[in-house]
Each structure stands twice: as structure tokens, then as C-alpha cells.
Amino acid sequence: MAPILEVKDLKKSFGGLEVFSGINISIEENQIYGIIGTNGAGKTTLFNIICGVLRPDCGSVLYKGVDITAKETHQIAAMGIGRCFQTVMPFKSMTPYENARVARAAAGKLNQDRQKFSLEEIMEITNLQDKMNIRTQELSLPDKKNVEIARALACNPEVILFDEVSCGLSGEEIYSRMELMRNLAKLGITVVVVEHIMLFIKEICDQVSVLHSGKVICSGTPKEVAEDEGVIEAYLGGKSNENFRS
Amino acid sequence: MNLKKWILSGIFAFILYLVFLSITDAGFTANFIAYICLFVIAGQGWNLLGGYIGEISFGHAVFFGIGAYTVGLPVGYGLDINLLLLVFCGAIVAGLFALIISYPLLRVQGFPFLVGTYGLGIVVKSIVVVSPALFATRGIFLKSYDKEILYPLIVAITIAVIIFVKWLVEQDIGLKFKAVRDVPVAARMIGINIYKTKATALVISAVLTGLAGGLFALYGSFVNPSACFGENTSIFILLGPYIGGIGTVLGSLFGSTIVIILQELARSLIKVNGGHYMLMGLLLITVMMVSKEGIYPGLVKLMGKVKKAGAKRE
Numbered sequence: 001m002a003p004i005l006e007v008k009d010l011k012k013s014f015g016g017l018e019v020f021s022g023i024n025i026s027i028e029e030n031q032i033y034g035i036i037g038t039n040g041a042g043k044t045t046l047f048n049i050i051c052g053v054l055r056p057d058c059g060s061v062l063y064k065g066v067d068i069t070a071k072e073t074h075q076i077a078a079m080g081i082g083r084c085f086q087t088v089m090p091f092k093s094m095t096p097y098e099n100a101r102v103a104r105a106a107a108g109k110l111n112q113d114r115q116k117f118s119l120e121e122i123m124e125i126t127n128l129q130d131k132m133n134i135r136t137q138e139l140s141l142p143d144k145k146n147v148e149i150a151r152a153l154a155c156n157p158e159v160i161l162f163d164e165v166s167c168g169l170s171g172e173e174i175y176s177r178m179e180l181m182r183n184l185a186k187l188g189i190t191v192v193v194v195e196h197i198m199l200f201i202k203e204i205c206d207q208v209s210v211l212h213s214g215k216v217i218c219s220g221t222p223k224e225v226a227e228d229e230g231v232i233e234a235y236l237g238g239k240s241n242e243n244f245r246s
Numbered sequence: 247m248n249l250k251k252w253i254l255s256g257i258f259a260f261i262l263y264l265v266f267l268s269i270t271d272a273g274f275t276a277n278f279i280a281y282i283c284l285f286v287i288a289g290q291g292w293n294l295l296g297g298y299i300g301e302i303s304f305g306h307a308v309f310f311g312i313g314a315y316t317v318g319l320p321v322g323y324g325l326d327i328n329l330l331l332l333v334f335c336g337a338i339v340a341g342l343f344a345l346i347i348s349y350p351l352l353r354v355q356g357f358p359f360l361v362g363t364y365g366l367g368i369v370v371k372s373i374v375v376v377s378p379a380l381f382a383t384r385g386i387f388l389k390s391y392d393k394e395i396l397y398p399l400i401v402a403i404t405i406a407v408i409i410f411v412k413w414l415v416e417q418d419i420g421l422k423f424k425a426v427r428d429v430p431v432a433a434r435m436i437g438i439n440i441y442k443t444k445a446t447a448l449v450i451s452a453v454l455t456g457l458a459g460g461l462f463a464l465y466g467s468f469v470n471p472s473a474c475f476g477e478n479t480s481i482f483i484l485l486g487p488y489i490g491g492i493g494t495v496l497g498s499l500f501g502s503t504i505v506i507i508l509q510e511l512a513r514s515l516i517k518v519n520g521g522h523y524m525l526m527g528l529l530l531i532t533v534m535m536v537s538k539e540g541i542y543p544g545l546v547k548l549m550g551k552v553k554k555a556g557a558k559r560e
Contacts, residue, residue: 051435077437091428102425105418107437155436
């Protein structure tokens with residue numbers, strides 16, 4: 001199967017700090033793809049480059065075979081790549097329904113042929129049907145995160161990038177996010193997840209890439225990655241892999 | 247309140263105004279209401295950019311002046327053109343000017359934008375002041391427009407503008423304005439073109455402010471640089487929405503009304519030249535200390551608290 005999203009020979013530096021020294025990642029359609037790495041490994045930078053917020057020094061990002069490296073963020077969104085942020089950023093003056101409505105108006109109209117859900121269905125998928133007319137700033141953190149997911153879904157995306165979506169959530173809430181991501185993948189949306197919680201990655205991801213020192217040091221299934229000596233060395237300094245494997 | 251209720255309220259308010267005019271000899275009051283309305287229209291225009299997009303403009307007098315001078319200049323050159331037609335032309339010219347300047351002006355945001363608009367105001371006023379072709383500081387006198395038609399017309403246009411703005415901010419484009427103001431990064435991430443959205447708001451804002459300027463020319467039967475392009479005009483345009491509550495249609499309406507009433511009240515109370523500005527300053531400080539969001543949002547919050555307290559007691 002042809003990849004839906006590809007990162008090719010990507011290099012990026014901030015001043016003297018080299019974040020990526022030529023990384024390659026290939027994500028197939030309908031996968032749940034995990035990207036892990038220690039703090040500062042460049043996970044969020046990678047998402048920023050994919051979304052057009054940052055430009056790479058060299059290399060390219062291909063979406064369905066089309067080079068989107070030089071495209072503007074709003075164009076990339078309209079092409080079908082949605083994103084949820086680590087620090088939750090809903091449009092707080094609007095209701096959840098309006099958050100989804102503005103997203104559909106902005107990007108969705110260009111991709112009506114891709115439309116999978118009505119706004120009402122999106123409210124149901126994200127468990128916001130009872131709160132859809134409350135101002136978002138009055139909602140709890142998990143609900144605000146749901147608003148972001150609803151907003152991303154309203155753009156009729158084929159790929160959604162989740163940046164540490166479990167951040168600040170309780171165990172139960174994390175499990176409900178995992179369930180939601182599985183459902184999204186079943187509905188034909190490719191899910192790319194950046195996470196710190198290994199259990200999260202192991203439970204839901206089909207494939208995982210590990211970023212370390214500007215490189216992808218391992219790619220494979222969660223099981224393969226968990227047993228990779230290079231990954232264990234990077235995470236735990238090679239002393240033990242028991243914690244990682246659990 | 248949904249849009250139908252706004253329209254009905256608008257019609258009711260206009261009927262009430264006409265009844266008031268017919269049963270009273272309301273010469274001064276009608277004149278004063280019309281004057282307030284001019285700043286309500288301009289305030290609603292400013293609010294689209296300052297309140298809904300979040301870019302504070304300190305130079306809206308430019309659009310106000312363009313509207314006024316589009317009415318005044320043909321008269322100054324002796325052309326016999328329908329003045330009302332010129333008012334609407336003034337709104338369009340102001341919008342076109344906004345479209346042209348949007349490209350350099352909207353490259354920056356926040357404080358640099360504020361400074362940029364202030365600078366624009368200074369430049370345009372200076373050009374008008376030194377240009378004999380624009381009648382420089384002499385200004386232009388217009389023939390007096392029939393007040394019995396003009397005042398109700400200004401009130402009707404004001405009501406129409408308020409309903410239009412209310413309608414606009416509830417449309418997809420209005421939600422885009424709020425999205426750009428709330429979280430620009432996230433707005434971009436859902437496919438909103440930030441520049442286009444801001445430029446749209448700027449142009450509509452300028453059209454409304456230009457409309458107010460054109461009506462101002464008819465109202466005063468005179469245009470000159472300091473009244474139309476002056477810094478004070480910019481300040482009074484922005485003070486209304488700011489004091490009333492930026493980003494709210496009703497707040498802007500209340501704010502502009504309060505500011506103009508207080509301005510005139512202070513003028514009648516404080517005889518020292520320019521002394522009324524002291525009262526305006528005190529008002530600003532008080533509002534910002536009591537409710538930094540403005541009078542209307544402050545009142546809404548207070549009513550919410552009273553309701554909650556009442557519900558608890560029950």
C-alpha cells in the first residue's frame with residue numbers, strides 16, 4: 001500500500017542545535033502510527049513541519065504523493081491533515097459546535113467529497129452532544145481536548161496528528177482517548193500520535209518510530225521497538241529494559 | 247437573542263423614535279441622537295476589527311475622513327451629485343482604501359499594528375492639511391440637508407448597521423474572525439487564511455466607518471481635516487466599543503452612546519477648554535478598574551452572579 005504521509009531526508013536545525021539530521025518516516029493509510037522520543041527529540045517540531053508551521057532546512061514532506069513542504073498551513077489543513085495540540089487550544093469564545101462549524105467552513109467546504117460526518121455526528125463521536133452549546137472556556141480540560149478533536153474532524157481530514165493527547169488526563173480519560181483513536185482508524189482516518197506514555201503507544205499503535213539525537217533510531221511494531229537494543233539504550237542507558245517493556 | 251428578535255427590536259426602536267419625533271418638538275434631542283448614531287455606526291465598524299479580530303486600530307479617523315471627504319469634495323468642486331449617493335460612495339472608497347493598505351498594515355499584529363494605524367492617521371491627515379486640492383485647513387461647506395429626512399435616515403441606517411453586524415458575526419466569516427482572534431495558530435491549522443480573514447474584517451470595518459463619515463458630512467454640512475481625520479475622532483470611535491465591551495455588538499452600542507453623552511455632559515459642566523477630556527479619562531480608568539472587559543460584559547457577569555445567588559437562596 002502506498003504511504004499516505006511520508007517524511008523524506010528531513011533536516012532541521014535551530015541555530016547550532018540540530019533537531020533532525022535526515023529522518024525518514026513512512027505512514028500508511030488507516031494506520032495508528034506512534035512517534036516517541038525523549039524530551040527535545042523533535043516530536044512536536046516534526047508535527048510543526050508536517051503542518052507547515054515550520055520549514056525544514058532540507059528534505060520533504062509528501063502527502064498522498066504530493067510534496068507539501070512549501071505549502072502554507074491553511075492549505076495543508078484544507079488538503080486533509082488535521083491536528084490536535086499538546087497545550088489545548090480551542091476557540092474559547094465559541095461553543096464546541098461553533099468550533100466545529102468554523103473548521104468545516106474554513107477547510108471542509110473544499111473537501112466536501114471527503115466528508116464522513118455531519119457536525120452533529122462529530123459532537124456525538126467526541127461526547128460533546130450535551131455540551132455543544134456551552135462556551136468552550138467553561139468546559140473541563142478533557143472536554144476542551146474533545147473540542148479540539150471535534151474541530152479537527154470537522155475539517156474532513158484523512159490524517160489527524162495528535163500531540164501528547166493524554167497530557168493532563170486521568171487514567172480513565174486516557175482510555176477513552178485510546179478508544180476514540182481506534183474508532184477514528186476504523187472510520188478510515190489515519191492517526192499519528194506523539195506520546196510519552198508507553199502503554200498508550202503499545203496499546204493502540206500499529207507502527208512506531210523512535211526519534212533520538214536527530215535520527216529515527218528504530219521503526220516497527222510496538223513489540224519490535226520495545227525489544228530494540230538501541231531504543232533501550234536511548235531510553236534507559238542500557239541498564240535495564242524491564243520498565244520500558246512494562 | 248436570535249436575529250429575528252434583533253430585527254423586530256430594531257423595527258420597534260425605529261417606530262418608537264418616529265413617535266418620539268412626532269409628539270415632541272425634539273430639535274436638540276433629535277440632533278443629538280443623530281450625532282450619537284454616527285459614532286455608533288463607526289464604533290460597530292471599529293469593533294469588527296478591534297473586537298472580533300483583536301487588532302486595535304488607532305487610526306479609524308482615516309476611513310471616517312475618507313467617507314466625509316468623498317461627500318465634501320465633489321461639492322467643493324461645484325459638482326451637483328446626489329449627496330446620499332456620495333455617502334454610499336464614501337463607504338465604498340473607504341473600503342477600497344482599506345483593501346489597499348491592508349497589505350502592508352496587516353503584515354504586523356498587536357502593538358505594531360496599533361502604531362501602524364496611528365501613523366497612517368497622521369500621514370493621511372497631514373496630506374489633507376497641506377493639499378490645496380483637498381481644500382487644506384479651510385474645509386468645505388455643504389448645503390444643509392433637510393434634517394427631517396436626515397435624522398430619521400441616520401437612525402434607520404444605524405439600526406440596519408447594528409443588525410448587519412450582529413448577522414455578520416454569527417455567519418461563518420464572523421466565526422473565522424473570532425477564531426483568528428482566539429488562537430491564530432489553531433485558526434491556521436483548520437484552514438483559515440489569517441491575512442484574508444483580517445483583510446476582510448478591515449475592509450468591512452472601513453466601509454462602516456466611511457459610511458459614518460459620509461453621514462457626518464451631511465449632518466454637520468461641513469468637513470475639515472481636524473474634525474474628520476483628527477486623532478480625537480479615532481479616539482472617540484474606539485472608546486465606545488472599548489468602554490462598552492469589545493467583541494460584543496450591544497457593548498459597542500452602549501459604549502458609543504455613553505461616551506458621546508458623557509462627552510457632551512462634560513462639555514456643558516466643565517467650561518475650561520478641553521476639560522471634558524479629564525472626565526473621559528476618569529471614566530476610562532473607572533471602567534477598566536471595575537470591569538476590564540467593558541460595561542456590557544461586566545453587567546452580564548453581574549446579572550449571572552445575581553441569578554446564581556437567587557437560585558441558591560431558593
